[in-house]
Amino acid sequence: MEFQKHDILIIGGGGAGLRAAIAIGEENPNLSVGVISKVYPMRSHTVSAEGGVAAVIKANDSLDDHAYDTISGADWLADQDAVEALVNEAPGELIQLEHWGCPWSREPDGSVAVRPFGGMKIERTWYAADKTGFHMLHTLFQTALKYNNVTRYDEWFATRLLVHDGCCQGVAALELRSGQIRAIAGKGTVLCTGGAGRIFPFTTNAAIKTGDGMALAYRAGVPLKDMEFVQYHPTGLPGTGILITEASRSEGGILINKQGDRYLQDYDLGQPLDIQDPRHPQKRTMELGPRDRLSQAFVKEGQEARTIEGPYGDYVHLDIRHLGEKKINKKLPFVRELCRNYVGIDPVHELIPVRPVIHYCMGGVHTNIEGETPLPGLFAAGECACVSINGANRLGSNSLTELLVFGARAARAAVRFGAQAGDVAVEEIIALADQEQRRIRERFFQPKGGTETIAGLRGELTHTMESGAGIYRSEESLRASCDKIRELKQRFNQIELADHSLTFNTELTTALELEYMLDISEALAHSALARTESRGSHQRTDYPDRDDQRFLKHSLAYRSDDDPCIEYLDVVITRWPPGERVYGSK
Amino acid sequence: MAASETDQPEATIPLEVFRYRPEQGDEPTFEHYDVPYREDWVVLDALNHVKDQIDGTLSYRWSCRMGVCGSCGMMVNGEPKLTCAAFLRDYYPEVIRVEPLNYFPVIRDLVINMDDFLHKLTEVKAWLVPKEEKPVSQGEYLQTPAELAHYKQFSMCINCMLCYSACPVYGQHPEFLGPAAIALAQRYNLDSRDGAADARADVIFSDEGIWDCTFVGDCTRVCPKNVDPAGAIQQAKVAATKDWYRSVLVPWGNK
Numbered sequence: 124m125e126f127q128k129h130d131i132l133i134i135g136g137g138g139a140g141l142r143a144a145i146a147i148g149e150e151n152p153n154l155s156v157g158v159i160s161k162v163y164p165m166r167s168h169t170v171s172a173e174g175g176v177a178a179v180i181k182a183n184d185s186l187d188d189h190a191y192d193t194i195s196g197a198d199w200l201a202d203q204d205a206v207e208a209l210v211n212e213a214p215g216e217l218i219q220l221e222h223w224g225c226p227w228s229r230e231p232d233g234s235v236a237v238r239p240f241g242g243m244k245i246e247r248t249w250y251a252a253d254k255t256g257f258h259m260l261h262t263l264f265q266t267a268l269k270y271n272n273v274t275r276y277d278e279w280f281a282t283r284l285l286v287h288d289g290c291c292q293g294v295a296a297l298e299l300r301s302g303q304i305r306a307i308a309g310k311g312t313v314l315c316t317g318g319a320g321r322i323f324p325f326t327t328n329a330a331i332k333t334g335d336g337m338a339l340a341y342r343a344g345v346p347l348k349d350m351e352f353v354q355y356h357p358t359g360l361p362g363t364g365i366l367i368t369e370a371s372r373s374e375g376g377i378l379i380n381k382q383g384d385r386y387l388q389d390y391d392l393g394q395p396l397d398i399q400d401p402r403h404p405q406k407r408t409m410e411l412g413p414r415d416r417l418s419q420a421f422v423k424e425g426q427e428a429r430t431i432e433g434p435y436g437d438y439v440h441l442d443i444r445h446l447g448e449k450k451i452n453k454k455l456p457f458v459r460e461l462c463r464n465y466v467g468i469d470p471v472h473e474l475i476p477v478r479p480v481i482h483y484c485m486g487g488v489h490t491n492i493e494g495e496t497p498l499p500g501l502f503a504a505g506e507c508a509c510v511s512i513n514g515a516n517r518l519g520s521n522s523l524t525e526l527l528v529f530g531a532r533a534a535r536a537a538v539r540f541g542a543q544a545g546d547v548a549v550e551e552i553i554a555l556a557d558q559e560q561r562r563i564r565e566r567f568f569q570p571k572g573g574t575e576t577i578a579g580l581r582g583e584l585t586h587t588m589e590s591g592a593g594i595y596r597s598e599e600s601l602r603a604s605c606d607k608i609r610e611l612k613q614r615f616n617q618i619e620l621a622d623h624s625l626t627f628n629t630e631l632t633t634a635l636e637l638e639y640m641l642d643i644s645e646a647l648a649h650s651a652l653a654r655t656e657s658r659g660s661h662q663r664t665d666y667p668d669r670d671d672q673r674f675l676k677h678s679l680a681y682r683s684d685d686d687p688c689i690e691y692l693d694v695v696i697t698r699w700p701p702g703e704r705v706y707g708s709k
Numbered sequence: 710m711a712a713s714e715t716d717q718p719e720a721t722i723p724l725e726v727f728r729y730r731p732e733q734g735d736e737p738t739f740e741h742y743d744v745p746y747r748e749d750w751v752v753l754d755a756l757n758h759v760k761d762q763i764d765g766t767l768s769y770r771w772s773c774r775m776g777v778c779g780s781c782g783m784m785v786n787g788e789p790k791l792t793c794a795a796f797l798r799d800y801y802p803e804v805i806r807v808e809p810l811n812y813f814p815v816i817r818d819l820v821i822n823m824d825d826f827l828h829k830l831t832e833v834k835a836w837l838v839p840k841e842e843k844p845v846s847q848g849e850y851l852q853t854p855a856e857l858a859h860y861k862q863f864s865m866c867i868n869c870m871l872c873y874s875a876c877p878v879y880g881q882h883p884e885f886l887g888p889a890a891i892a893l894a895q896r897y898n899l900d901s902r903d904g905a906a907d908a909r910a911d912v913i914f915s916d917e918g919i920w921d922c923t924f925v926g927d928c929t930r931v932c933p934k935n936v937d938p939a940g941a942i943q944q945a946k947v948a949a950t951k952d953w954y955r956s957v958l959v960p961w962g963n964k
Binding site: 162163165166167168170171215218219221222223224226227228229230231232233234235254257258261265266268269277300329330331362363365366457460461464465576577578620621622624625626627628629630633 | 730731732749760761762764765766768769770771772773774775776777778779780794816817818820823827830831835836837839843845846848849850851852853854856857860861864865866867868893897900902903
């Protein structure tokens with residue numbers, strides 16, 4: 124078996140992975156870094172982030188305000204030491220990105236411009252028009268090209284962590300072009316594989332968002348933390364799930380129901396100001412409330428028959444017409460392009476149909492504030508990780524901040540670990556990868572006469588996740604999902620591939636992704652079933668209240684041969700005692 | 710994507726899809742598939758339908774399905790297109806022929822090898838080389854909206870490779886840096902924070918390819934993001950020519 128060796132491995136070439144690679148490129152040019160990504164790095168889903176990235180930069184803002192907005196937005200489930208690290212290091216990270224060339228939108232004096240986002244007391248979202256993630260990713264990718272100590276494994280699909288002697292010592296990866304499984308060894312491995320939105324049928328997430336790194340860690344015995352918390356973004360295009368950025372509301376867009384009413388005022392989010400009022404939009408109020416509350420308001424509105432029926436489900440309207448063509452072209456050009464292409468409407472003159480759409484996993488691989496997982500040698504950062512700064516509901520524009528701050532942190536922790544770790548056990552690592560090669564060949568390339576299809580099982584999985592673990596959940600709905608997932612895991616063994624080619628076999632990778640999705644879904648549904656309270660994005664109709672006595676805790680889902688075991692870990696509280704989430708006043 | 714109940718399920722549209730499986734011989738073939746016709750489907754939806762429901766062996770790249778990741782570029786009836794932005798309704802009821810992007814080696818089916826572009830991106834130093842170094846603690850470089858507008862258009866490139874597939878010069882001379890790499894070099898050349906235009910010029914003009922570019926403009930015409938690589942190439946040529954004249958006529962001048 125061919126064998127590659129680096130000091131540090133990074134799995135995933137999106138924002139977090141590239142930031143991690145550059146941290147090592149800059150600070151430890153003598154260390155070799157391998158970046159293993161199932162797509163070319165600039166295809167990673169960071170590219171789709173639109174509205175912006177939060178960091179305190181203006182004189183009217185403060186780190187404490189950023190921390191408070193994040194913690195209250197998280198419904199007090201975020202670890203406050205981690206949030207403090209985030210807000211402290213965010214400005215430096217964004218300035219650093221500016222120095223690497225990121226084309227941030229600017230004020231007339233040449234300083235970076237900021238806009239407000241949902242749940243924010245003060246505007247602190249840096250942006251590059253409405254393609255912030257695209258510009259950040261390409262800036263990071265192009266900057267990463269500079270470093271000779273960074274080797275890229277583009278279109279290599281990680282299938283298993285190679286754990287020997289209680290340490291993660293590398294990864295088995297499928298080289299898509301050759302169809303060969305290779306062993307790639309590293310003293311430290313950083314997971315940066317992003318989220319898992321594709322376990323739901325209606326999502327903003329790209330096709331590649333199948334939770335690979337979460338599943339790899341879970342299978343290696345690392346717990347997944349707070350998986351029950353999944354964010355619905357309030358404004359997705361019906362049918363495709365394409366995201367219409369929150370920036371459309373921070374620039375002044377409003378949400379209206381079937382009757383044309385600004386219905387958010389009925390859901391404890393404050394009173395609307397006239398759209399021509401210079402104080403509109405008000406921060407932490409109405410359309411600039413947090414995403415969980417806006418998505419929940421949509422469901423309630425539907426129950427009152429005040430949403431509009433459509434072929435792809437009910438929707439409401441996002442109205443940005445009053446911003447005018449000039450402002451829309453300058454601040455929201457991508458929104459206009461997406462609406463024209465995918466809905467056939469022009470938001471300069473027409474209303475945009477929107478409905479809540481799965482957007483982000485607050486949960487992920489359990490790490491501490493340094494990005495270390497409980498498995499020595501394994502680290503994680505970005506959406507695949509749960510540090511946690513997002514708690515029960517992530518604030519818009521904190522995810523891009525998180526991937527920079529914790530991408531760099533996890534890389535540094537991996538470097539520190541590697542410096543004191545012994546040599547990689549090469550023979551054992553190769554033997555494990557050989558075993559993995561055999562597993563995949565036997566499982567997927569030897570005809571067994573099975574009758575299940577990938578698309579069939581995936582459809583059933585995503586359906587049960589939406590019906591059982593959507594915006595509102597109950598014991599009954601979650602039990603049904605848990606049962607269904609158990610059944611689907613059995614039936615997965617009956618999948619038969621038509622494609623036995625070694626060259627760029629995307630049927631094989633799709634099957635491997637589905638296997639990951641089943642693991643993630645299991646952890647999610649069981650964690651949601653066990654949390655008998657409502658907090659942030661996790662709303663139980665049978666337990667409608669937050670219960671700090673029992674659940675001011677992170678859930679940890681451990682894989683077992685049977686259902687996962689769910690354990691709990693106290694939330695870190697430093698300076699902000701749990702309080703009520705208040706929006707629309709103050 | 711779920712089927713709409715209001716669509717007519719009986720309507721279909723024919724696809725002719727390029728197939729190439731190196732393990733099954735060197736000759737590419739075309740496979741015919743009939744897929745449901747839906748008003749709001751793009752060519753990518755049709756390919757996904759084939760993959761999920763008809764033939765799992767078809768390989769192609771895709772991810773964001775919203776025109777920003779740059780993965781799903783293919784030839785659609787002979788034109789380079791992002792298949793996530795090419796609507797079936799613009800072809801219906803005629804057959805749609807889907808092929809891999811022109812001028813690139815094919816790995817399999819609709820999957821091309823784009824290693825060459827990634828090498829070129831590194832060659833042209835497509836990253837910011839600061840004119841003056843400044844520590845992060847001293848804050849951002851100032852850049853006015855006008856200075857930003859100067860290069861912004863060229864920063865919109867999603868590396869989808871459509872421009873290469875439309876470029877007759879690249880088709881003839883694969884060593885030509887090509888539209889996207891030159892546009893991205895120019896993106897940094899024009900950035901008020903950058904100071905490496907000279908170093909990039911050495912690379913851009915190191916082969917003859919750029920002088921063969923006759924401003925046909927096909928790269929700009931097919932660009933899904935209005936980057937205007939043809940404009941970037943012409944700008945670079947004008948700058949080089951000015952520099953040449955300056956060095957010959959005023960050898961004591963700057964540089």
